Amino acid sequence: MSILINDSTRVLVQGITGRQGSTQTHWMLEYGTKTVGGVTPGKGGATVEGLPVFNNVHEAVKETGANASVFFVPAAFVLDAFMETIEAGIKLIVVVPENIPVRDVMKMRGYAIDLGVFALGPNTPGILVPGKGKMGIMPASMFAPGRVGIISRSGTLSYEFAGILSEKKVGQSTVVGMGADPVVLRNLVDILELFEEDEGTDAVIIVGEVGGEQEEKAAGFIARRMTKPVAVYIAGRYSPQGKRMGHAGAIVRGASGTVPSKQEALRAAGATVLETPIHVAEWAAEHNLS
Amino acid sequence: MRLHEYEALDIFGQNGIPVPRRSIAESVEDAQNIADGIGYPVILKAQVLVGGRGLAGGIKEAASPEELDRVWEELFSSEIKGYPVQKILVCEKVEIANELYLGITVDGYSGTPVIVVSTQGGMLIEEVARTSPENIASIHIDPSFGFYPYQARALLRMLDTKPQLVTSWTGVITRLYNIAMSYEALICEINPLVVLPNGGLIAVDAVLEIDDSAISRISFPLPDRIDRIENPLERRGREIGVTYVDLEGDIGLIASGAGLGMASTDIIGQNMKPANFMETGGGITADLLYKCMELVMMKPDLRAVFINVYGGINPIHEGAKGVARYIKEHNVKIPVVAKALGNRQEETWEILRSAGIHVVTEAATEKAIERLYKIVGRG
Numbered sequence: 001m002s003i004l005i006n007d008s009t010r011v012l013v014q015g016i017t018g019r020q021g022s023t024q025t026h027w028m029l030e031y032g033t034k035t036v037g038g039v040t041p042g043k044g045g046a047t048v049e050g051l052p053v054f055n056n057v058h059e060a061v062k063e064t065g066a067n068a069s070v071f072f073v074p075a076a077f078v079l080d081a082f083m084e085t086i087e088a089g090i091k092l093i094v095v096v097p098e099n100i101p102v103r104d105v106m107k108m109r110g111y112a113i114d115l116g117v118f119a120l121g122p123n124t125p126g127i128l129v130p131g132k133g134k135m136g137i138m139p140a141s142m143f144a145p146g147r148v149g150i151i152s153r154s155g156t157l158s159y160e161f162a163g164i165l166s167e168k169k170v171g172q173s174t175v176v177g178m179g180a181d182p183v184v185l186r187n188l189v190d191i192l193e194l195f196e197e198d199e200g201t202d203a204v205i206i207v208g209e210v211g212g213e214q215e216e217k218a219a220g221f222i223a224r225r226m227t228k229p230v231a232v233y234i235a236g237r238y239s240p241q242g243k244r245m246g247h248a249g250a251i252v253r254g255a256s257g258t259v260p261s262k263q264e265a266l267r268a269a270g271a272t273v274l275e276t277p278i279h280v281a282e283w284a285a286e287h288n289l290s
Numbered sequence: 291m292r293l294h295e296y297e298a299l300d301i302f303g304q305n306g307i308p309v310p311r312r313s314i315a316e317s318v319e320d321a322q323n324i325a326d327g328i329g330y331p332v333i334l335k336a337q338v339l340v341g342g343r344g345l346a347g348g349i350k351e352a353a354s355p356e357e358l359d360r361v362w363e364e365l366f367s368s369e370i371k372g373y374p375v376q377k378i379l380v381c382e383k384v385e386i387a388n389e390l391y392l393g394i395t396v397d398g399y400s401g402t403p404v405i406v407v408s409t410q411g412g413m414l415i416e417e418v419a420r421t422s423p424e425n426i427a428s429i430h431i432d433p434s435f436g437f438y439p440y441q442a443r444a445l446l447r448m449l450d451t452k453p454q455l456v457t458s459w460t461g462v463i464t465r466l467y468n469i470a471m472s473y474e475a476l477i478c479e480i481n482p483l484v485v486l487p488n489g490g491l492i493a494v495d496a497v498l499e500i501d502d503s504a505i506s507r508i509s510f511p512l513p514d515r516i517d518r519i520e521n522p523l524e525r526r527g528r529e530i531g532v533t534y535v536d537l538e539g540d541i542g543l544i545a546s547g548a549g550l551g552m553a554s555t556d557i558i559g560q561n562m563k564p565a566n567f568m569e570t571g572g573g574i575t576a577d578l579l580y581k582c583m584e585l586v587m588m589k590p591d592l593r594a595v596f597i598n599v600y601g602g603i604n605p606i607h608e609g610a611k612g613v614a615r616y617i618k619e620h621n622v623k624i625p626v627v628a629k630a631l632g633n634r635q636e637e638t639w640e641i642l643r644s645a646g647i648h649v650v651t652e653a654a655t656e657k658a659i660e661r662l663y664k665i666v667g668r669g
Contacts, residue, residue, distance in 0.1 A: 020572075020603060027633065075503065096603070098571060101504035102396055103474050106433045109401040125602055137572075137603040139632030142653065154549020156600045163631060163653025180548060182398040182476075209549055212398045235552040238559035247341070247393060247415050247481060276557055278656040 001200025002129040002174045003149070003191075004092060004118065005033075005068070011135055012057070012066035012090070013038040014073050014081055016048045020096075021072035024137055025049045028070075031140050033133035036064035039081075057081075057088040068092040070126060070135040078122065079104040086117050094135045095121030095185065105183045112185055119185035124177035125155035138175065146171015148289050149195040151188060152207035153178050153214065157235060160277055161207055170284040173201040178214070188214040189221045196226055203229040203289055205280060206271070210236030211257050219265035230271040231283045234262045291500045291515045294337045296379045298496035301473065301510075302480070306465050308492045311382040318362045324380040325358055332358070333381040336365050338373040339518070344413045346370050351383065373520065384492055389482035391415050391426075392463060393497075394470040402430045403470065405442070405463060409449050411482035425449065437467045458491050459483075474504035523566070523588055530581045532570045539563025541662070542586035544579070546570050546599035546606075550655070554598050557659045562666070565589045574604040579612035587622070594625045594666045597647075598655060601632030610638045614645035625665045629658040 011028070015021040016038025026049050028035050037052045037060050044055030054060035057069070069090050073081045075097050085093055093112070100122045112119040120127065126136015130145040142159045144166040152158035155177050162175055176191050178184050188206065195204045204226075208215040215234060222230055237259040263273045272283055284290065293301070296314045303309040311328050314337070315321035325332045336348035343349065348370040352358035365375055391411035397404040406428040410418045419426055427448040431437045442463040446456050462483065470478035479497035486492060500508065505515060519525040527534025533548070541558050542565045545551035551569040558564045566586060570578060586595055597613065599606050610630065617626065627648045630638045639649045648665065650658035 024603070076507075099503040101474060101507070102476065102501050103433070103471075103504065106396070106401050106403075110432065110434050139600060139602045141632060141635065142600075152549070154547055154552075155602060156545070156547030156550035157553060159600045159602060159632065160550065160553070160653060160655060167653055183396060183401045184398075187399065207549070209552060214399065217399060233553075235549050235556060238556045238564075247391075247419075247479065276560075276656055277553060278654040281654075 001198055002132060003194040003198050003201070004127050004174065004176065005129045005133055005135065009034060009068050009092070009133065010064065010066045011035045011133075012060050012064065012069040013051070014057070014069055014071045014085065016040055016051070016053055016072070017043045017046060018072055018074075022048050024072060025051065027140065028134055031134050032131075033135070036066050057084050057090070061088045061090065066090065068135060070094040071096055071121070073097060075099045079108060082108045082119075083111065086111060086115055091117050093117060093119040094124060094126045095119065095179070096124060096126060096136055098123040098181070100181070102181070102183050105181060105185070109183065109185045120177065121179040121185055123181045124179035125158060126177055128175045130172050136177065138177075142166060143175060144169070144171040146173065146289070147200060147202040148172050148284065149198070149201040149204040150175040150207065151178060151191045151195070151204065152176070153180050153209050154207060154235065155180065157207045157233075157277070161205055161233070161280055164277060164280055165284060168281045168284060168290065170281075170290045173198065182212060188218045192218055192221055192226065196228060201228065203231070203287055206230060206232045208232060208234045208262060210234065210259050213257060215262040216265045219269040219271070222266065222271055223269040229287050231274055231280060232263075232266045232271045233274040233277055233280070234259050291502055291505060291512070291518070292339045293498045293500070293513070294339065294377070295335065295496055296337060296377070297513060298498035299493070301469060301498060302466070302493055302496050305469050307462055307480070308490065309496070310384055310492060310494060312379055315378050315380050316376070318359060318366070321358060321362055321378060321380050322355060325352065325355070328380070328382050330354055331383045333383050334358070334361050334365055335379040335381060336368070336370050336375040337377040337379055338370045338375060340371045340373055343370055348375070384484055384494060385487050386484050387487045388485035390459070390485060390491075391481045392466060392483050393477070393479040393481065394466060394475065395477050397430060400430055402433055404428055404430050405445060405467065407445055407449065407463070409451070415481055437464070439464050454489055455485065458489075462491055462493070469498075473498060473510065474501045474508060475499060476501050523585065526585050526588070527568065530578065530585065531573060532568055532578070532582060534585060535567040537564050537566050539565045540591055540593045541565055541666070542589060542592050542595040544568050544570065544582050544586060544595070544597045544599070546574060546604050550598055550600065554596065554655055554659070557655055558596065561663060565592055570599075570604070572603040574599070574606065574609040576608045576612035576615070579609040580616045583613055583616035587620070592624060594627065594662055596659065596662055597626065597628040597630065598658065599628075599630050601630070601634055601638065605634070606630045606632060607634040607637045607641065610641040613647070614641050617645045617647070625662070627658055627662040627665065629655065
């Protein structure tokens with residue numbers, strides 16, 4: 001079992017004719033993902049990697065039965081494509097591109113949540129279910145099938161954790177990139193809840209980073225609801241912080257956002273705090289997760 | 291992109307928010323001419339892009355031309371939190387009856403703009419948030435519903451604001467909200483928003499940080515983004531399209547993502563010192579990594595370079611060619627350690643090894659940094 005992607009997931013690739021769209025479509029197909037077609041306005045009728053390309057999402061959904069979509073659309077066109085995709089009835093959207101204006105993301109997020117669409121990103125590597133399929137850019141060689149769920153704010157660190165576990169024969173149920181932007185389309189808590197309910201997941205790793213308050217809010221959920229073991233790594237302890245001026249953020253968040261504040265909140269909630277990534281191997285051994 | 295105070299004050303003023311008489315000076319002669327026009331006393335404010343400037347001594351008063359000379363000398367030759375002062379704003383001194391706070395930012399968790407106000411503005415506003423939160427009120431704005439002045443009035447009611455202040459303050463909040471939206475601000479702030487003895491309001495300071503991802507579609511004229519990065523290495527990073535942050539150590543870093551870069555600096559920092567933070571994002575090419583090597587190597591007294599990249603969206607075999615070319619062309623003598631995993635990893639390792647790079651094939655960054663540590667030692 002897994003979360004978000006299952007046997008009935010049929011994936012559409014938006015921006016499929018671009019360099020990244022076509023390359024990643026190749027890797028997704030090679031990984032066994034049920035990828036059914038693509039959309040690039042103005043390129044309808046073409047084929048990429050043997051898949052049909054459509055001019056718009058409605059047509060693609062009608063012709064292919066797609067129910068999920070992954071975006072390799074240029075940042076400036078993402079808002080428009082996103083709204084079109086929701087209107088076409090797709091309920092799972094992965095937005096890979098970075099540099100999307102925050103104002104656009106706020107609109108997308110509000111609309112998706114109101115309409116019950118599960119969207120991830122922007123600036124996410126996507127979702128990968130080992131041995132089954134993937135939506136996004138995660139490199140297949142890092143992953144192995146198993147029962148540990150991973151949620152990561154950073155793309156590259158999700159690969160790092162999966163890689164360390166896979167080397168120790170600890171497989172993953174699903175690996176989810178939340179997106180690394182200050183505003184994301186779904187918060188950490190919502191993904192954590194899916195893992196808590198998933199029968200194929202025995203334990204969860206959260207890979208967070210300095211800034212924002214996703215991890216602090218997750219701590220509340222872990223304390224109240226989570227029955228499965230959770231391990232957490234927070235990147236950025238010695239990292240330079242943006243020389244942020246202005247107080248509004250600090251006033252709203254209070255002490256939230258620093259590495260110690262996140263670690264403290266999560267430890268108090270019963271999660272295991274990993275000081276560096278390699279310690280995840282010991283944690284997995286202690287919990288017999290291989 | 292953060293604007294300087296003087297640039298933000300211009301924008302606030304053009305949009306109907308009362309601001310003091312002022313002008314920007316780059317020489318003491320400029321400053322004297324401006325002060326003569328405004329009339330003494332004047333306030334001199336160092337223009338550096340860093341918070342806490344007042345507490346760090348970057349704001350001073352001059353009551354006479356002689357004092358202005360002296361204050362100018364002090365400020366202009368100084369550094370505020372490591373930033374050299376190159377421009378000074380000469381400002382009218384306003385009579386202060388009371389200091390308020392008004393800020394608009396993006397709340398990442400709710401994914402909405404949030405407006406924050408306080409009746410106790412000034413340099414210690416974050417202290418107020420901790421010790422007397424009842425003096426601070428905030429309201430989240432649903433982006434699809436938009437902002438209406440009644441929301442500002444409701445906000446001010448929470449603070450028991452005097453009725454005569456509510457109308458003028460609501461006006462300032464409304465204008466600042468409009469500025470925040472049209473300039474796609476991540477932070478838009480007035481601290482302090484001064485209450486004059488006659489009850490009027492005036493914005494004595496201004497903070498405006500614009501969303502970098504939105505700059506290309508903002509229709510108002512803006513200063514050049516790259517020009518204002520003061521550190522030459524960081525400016526070069528922006529020019530080639532990577533994030534580079536200059537640090538004090540001697541181990542150079544190239545990472546292919548922010549999280550991986552942060553974890554790398556965290557681990558290097560355990561027993562060595564990173565010379566920089568660098569992350570390329572998803573745009574790796576042979577040419578980009580050649581330029582990244584060039585940039586990292588600009589730092590003097592470097593002892594080693596650590597490369598940590600994943601081939602997900604990035605063609606790391608291409609990147610490896612750029613690194614190898616740099617090393618050969620420049621006859622690099624210091625050790626280079628690389629961890630490169632993902633799509634086409636074997637091909638990548640081959641290219642890196644042929645350039646004399648130590649390649650680590652395990653997933654954990656710790657293992658690669660242990661190897662690096664063994665090679666360079668404690669130094």
